[in-house]
Amino acid sequence: MTETVGDVGEFGMIDHVTAYFPATPEVELGPGDDAAVLNTASGNVVACTDMLVVGRHFRTDWCTGEDVGHRAAAANFADIAAMGARPTALLVAVSVPADLPLDWVKGLAAGLAAEASQLGAAVIGGDTTSGEQLTISVTALGDLQGRKPVKRSGAKPGDIVALAGRQGWAAAGYTVLSRGFRSPGALVGAYRRPEVPYEAGPSAAVMGATAMIDLSDGLLADLGHIAKASQVWMDLDSTAFVVPDHMRNAGEALGVNPYEWIFAGGDDHALLATFPPDVLLPDQWQRIGVVSAGQAGWVTVNGEPWQGNKGWEHFSKPDPTLS
Amino acid sequence: MTETVGDVGEFGMIDHVTAYFPATPEVELGPGDDAAVLNTASGNVVACTDMLVVGRHFRTDWCTGEDVGHRAAAANFADIAAMGARPTALLVAVSVPADLPLDWVKGLAAGLAAEASQLGAAVIGGDTTSGEQLTISVTALGDLQGRKPVKRSGAKPGDIVALAGRQGWAAAGYTVLSRGFRSPGALVGAYRRPEVPYEAGPSAAVMGATAMIDLSDGLLADLGHIAKASQVWMDLDSTAFVVPDHMRNAGEALGVNPYEWIFAGGDDHALLATFPPDVLLPDQWQRIGVVSAGQAGWVTVNGEPWQGNKGWEHFSKPDPTLS
Known part of the structure; x- marks a missing residue:
């Protein structure tokens, strides 16, 4: 039988997941306490957050947990990069149905960790809870290395x-x-x-x-x-x-x-x-x-309004900011 | 008729919500760009994240949006304080059903903002999406002011x-x-x-x-x-x-x-x-x-094992770490 999140419980799941998380020299204190501590080289911190909901931002029959981990980390680290900053760390919170296979969550952690590792960024904290709709919230931190943010x-x-x-x-x-x-x-x-x-x-x-x-x-x-x-x-x-x-x-x-x-x-x-x-x-x-x-x-x-679809908005209303 | 989140759309909701968010002198760049920039006095940053799911962590018939905002901010700022740090900022991500009254979300923002303001902390960023189960994820940041974290x-x-x-x-x-x-x-x-x-x-x-x-x-x-x-x-x-x-x-x-x-x-x-x-x-x-x-x-x-209920765990399994 497939082991589920409910089988191992919240604290069991945390142990399984944090095993994947990379640390870096900037991490003074990683996951496992009330909060993590990150040293910042340049005295400021860039921060953003993004939430992914199953059936809306991803489908479990289209993507493995590992895929979703890569995507969730990438979406946030891209925001950090778009300020001109270097990604340094992420935190992840997940709400998971109790019948979700534990391997899916382990894959998610592995994907988040791999995307962070390739950048030299750490996974420094998180939260897990149970919920009906699989939901993943990632917060990424970055370092401007002395530069001004590009707005x-x-x-x-x-x-x-x-x-x-x-x-x-x-x-x-x-x-x-x-x-x-x-x-x-x-x-x-x-x-x-x-x-x-x-x-x-x-x-x-x-x-x-x-x-x-x-x-x-x-x-x-x-x-x-x-x-x-x-x-x-x-x-x-x-x-x-x-x-x-x-x-x-x-x-x-x-x-x-x-x-x-x-x-x-x-x-x-x-x-x-x-x-x-x-x-x-x-x-x-x-x-x-x-x-x-x-x-x-x-x-x-080419100087003309685009006649096709303009993009994505989450509540199916036209975006008045687009001409 | 009550105006809903779906009526104003995602970008409309963001405008309504960010109007509540306080800035502080540490905020170099607040909400509205890809990421926020926070200046840190002591060269490190304390970070934690927490997710609240309707029906599990709160009920909309027991708590107003403003109550939930206070609770969500407090849960995270308490984690920052428990490291010995001063709370400086928070980011919030929400997944909301399209039929949720807009006033509920505005109350949530007002509650988050009020809890942050009383501490001199800022709300620096966030994300909104639609989902079936109202879910709120808060990330808090803090400053150790030169102290070591208390683990x-x-x-x-x-x-x-x-x-x-x-x-x-x-x-x-x-x-x-x-x-x-x-x-x-x-x-x-x-x-x-x-x-x-x-x-x-x-x-x-x-x-x-x-x-x-x-x-x-x-x-x-x-x-x-x-x-x-x-x-x-x-x-x-x-x-x-x-x-x-x-x-x-x-x-x-x-x-x-x-x-x-x-x-x-x-x-x-x-x-x-x-x-x-x-x-x-x-x-x-x-x-x-x-x-x-x-x-x-x-x-x-009093030297004896406690015979009553020991606490909260999210998947209804006994916590093996408790004696």
């Missing part, structure tokens, strides 16, 4: 818009899975475990990025957040986006325009930034558009 | 055991509510909005506390965590606990021995610490027992 509000007319990382792959993988398919593996894998260009965040900050965001709501929606916060007009050049063959083929097979995935998809956690026009773009960054004055808050593609 | 593992034979704060009041309030009553108000109020002796944490650290914990699993259960981590035997003196009149009366009316509430109740978030035997106990701290060698991990009352 959403700093884009200026004349700046160029640049992207680091893959865009649209995870959204395509989601469509593939939702139609009952399991391939192409590159797209499905991109949905299950995003490959975030974490180092591109600090390197953009070093090179003078004026605004930065991680793509979690969708390319156009997140461009809209910068456009609104910076009171500028962002225009994308669609020719900057080369549709990979597997994405084009999947689009043809599924009857989807691949630019829908590229412009509206967010689950890749690519990074988007604006730079002064004379910048030498750092590695991983590619020019995709320009910032203009004029219509503050507008987002356009 | 669970430092209790030594010969130390005294001391308590700061009310104990058993919230558990009694829970019993009152669960039997369908609404008074005495002092007990019900203690359940709805715990009064945590936050300052007692740092002051215990300054006075040389050897171990400290916040009471969230129950007095005996949390004593067990210290006993196990420190490999000592903790013995309580039951005569140190004076049962308040309203608790005694409620116990008689409900057929409950009030010591059940005192020894097994955790929702008051009182602080428990051990001190060297010659210490002058700081304000708010009261001696309740002694630490001995001998049976490592044992917890006793």
Whole structure:
């Protein structure tokens, strides 16, 4: 019989899970006490939090616990990187049904730990409880290493818009899975475990990025957040986006325009930034558009409003911030 | 018609909620970007996280959103205080059903903000999503102000055991509510909005506390965590606990021995610490027992195993760590 979370109880589950968690030299005190203690090199701390709900942000028949651990950690560490900071640590809280297999939770811990480890970040704490709907909340911490945070509000007319990382792959993988398919593996894998260009965040900050965001709501929606916060007009050049063959083929097979995935998809956690026009773009960054004055808050593609789906919102209402 | 979360959408809800959140001089960047930035006075950061699920940790017919906000913040800030640290900030993630009244969520934000404000702490970030089961995850950050963290593992034979704060009041309030009553108000109020002796944490650290914990699993259960981590035997003196009149009366009316509430109740978030035997106990701290060698991990009352309920565990299994 499969051992469940209920079989081992809360404290048993904690022991199973914390065994996976990596420490780093910055961790003065890790999991197991009331709180953890982290030493910060630069005297400040960057912090963000994100909640994933089963059936909404992930499905247990599409993703293993390990996949979900990678995704949950990546979603938060990408936010840290988008401030120009280096991820240092995460905390995780989970609400799990008592009949959930213990192996799923161990996989979740392993995935969180692996994503943190590859960055030199630690897992320093957490909480477990039982609940009816599997829910995972991750908080990530980061270190600016003496730099100023790169906000959403700093884009200026004349700046160029640049992207680091893959865009649209995870959204395509989601469509593939939702139609009952399991391939192409590159797209499905991109949905299950995003490959975030974490180092591109600090390197953009070093090179003078004026605004930065991680793509979690969708390319156009997140461009809209910068456009609104910076009171500028962002225009994308669609020719900057080369549709990979597997994405084009999947689009043809599924009857989807691949630019829908590229412009509206967010689950890749690519990074988007604006730079002064004379910048030498750092590695991983590619020019995709320009910032203009004029219509503050507008987002356009080749100078025109995008006619397709704009992105993800959790309560099925149109986002009034998008033009 | 009552306006719901679904009516205003995710971004609308965020605007409503962040309006309540206090900033402090330590906040370099608050909510609204990918992540927040907090300046730390002492170069380290204390962090913990806690998840509350409706029907398990709170009921919307027993508590307002504002009550739940106070409780969720208090549960986390108490963990920070129990390390000997000063609370500085919190982040909150919520999963809410679309038909939840918007006013409930606004109350939650107001309660979180009020509990933080009274401590000079900020609310620096969060996440909202929709889900079937109302779930709240709070992460708190704190500052040790140059002190060493007070762990669970430092209790030594010969130390005294001391308590700061009310104990058993919230558990009694829970019993009152669960039997369908609404008074005495002092007990019900203690359940709805715990009064945590936050300052007692740092002051215990300054006075040389050897171990400290916040009471969230129950007095005996949390004593067990210290006993196990420190490999000592903790013995309580039951005569140190004076049962308040309203608790005694409620116990008689409900057929409950009030010591059940005192020894097994955790929702008051009182602080428990051990001190060297010659210490002058700081304000708010009261001696309740002694630490001995001998049976490592044992917890006793007047030298004997406690026969009643020992505390709270989330999957209804006996806790093997308790003697």
